[in-house]
Amino acid sequence: MSRKVAVFRREHFNAAHRLYNPKWDDATNEKVFGKCALPNYHGHNYEMVVKVTGKPDKKTGYVIDMKTLSDIIQKEVTSKFDHKNLNLDTKEFKKLNPTAENIVVVIYQLLRPHIDKNFDLQVRLYETPRNFVEYPVK
Amino acid sequence: MVYLTRQEHFNAAHRLYNPEWSYEKNEEVFGKCANENWHGHNYDLYVTIKGEPDAGTGFVFDVKKLGQLVKEHVTEKLDHRNLNLDVDFMKGKMCSTENLVIGIWNELKIHLPPEVHLHCIRLYETPRIFVEYYGE
Numbered sequence: 001m002s003r004k005v006a007v008f009r010r011e012h013f014n015a016a017h018r019l020y021n022p023k024w025d026d027a028t029n030e031k032v033f034g035k036c037a038l039p040n041y042h043g044h045n046y047e048m049v050v051k052v053t054g055k056p057d058k059k060t061g062y063v064i065d066m067k068t069l070s071d072i073i074q075k076e077v078t079s080k081f082d083h084k085n086l087n088l089d090t091k092e093f094k095k096l097n098p099t100a101e102n103i104v105v106v107i108y109q110l111l112r113p114h115i116d117k118n119f120d121l122q123v124r125l126y127e128t129p130r131n132f133v134e135y136p137v138k
Numbered sequence: 139m140v141y142l143t144r145q146e147h148f149n150a151a152h153r154l155y156n157p158e159w160s161y162e163k164n165e166e167v168f169g170k171c172a173n174e175n176w177h178g179h180n181y182d183l184y185v186t187i188k189g190e191p192d193a194g195t196g197f198v199f200d201v202k203k204l205g206q207l208v209k210e211h212v213t214e215k216l217d218h219r220n221l222n223l224d225v226d227f228m229k230g231k232m233c234s235t236e237n238l239v240i241g242i243w244n245e246l247k248i249h250l251p252p253e254v255h256l257h258c259i260r261l262y263e264t265p266r267i268f269v270e271y272y273g274e
Binding site: 014016038040041045085129 | 147149150151152170171173175176177178179180217218219220223224264265
């Protein structure tokens, strides 16, 4: 029997963004992205649920210390994105459209090097209470 | 007397910044909320009216009509906008949640039919931060 347990940490950040492909003209951007392409940006309360799966350590009983996980998310993700404009203030989205899909992949890539290789990592990102994405897909 | 509430939502960018203060003073008072390139929120809006249910319909007011009025006069002006730059009724005002709820009240009040008594507007900036305004 597998002893693997999944542990979850929820964190959040508030950010502005817009969806815009600089290779297209304004009319095409508006047609594809609608009001999400408006030039003066809009914003969201983003909620992240970070899932780490592995066998609990024999000595501590932990898969990963939740405080440690929280500190990693804070340092690698929240401190970079919270109260920022994703298009203008972050190096990750200088050339990448900040859709929820692209943001969740970036968050995974930022966190992965800091989580034990023996553990699976999955990130769920809520852009609104009704729209959310997950990466990687199992 | 029955209180009837309609919930709506909008997503918007804003910043807290007083142009009469120095950059440093703004940073000191508003912290990361003063970020010059904006940040944003999913705002949740609860509009509560009060009245006696009508004998014929059983309604205080047709809640679908209330929703349409809120959408037409409030959320369509705010949704996917920059509160500091794009919203006529916030021009020249600090875009705090407190001022926004007063602005929404004033905007809605003039467009509601005279028989509708606006009671309260509750506005969530985040799931953990909200304000209420009763027109007082």
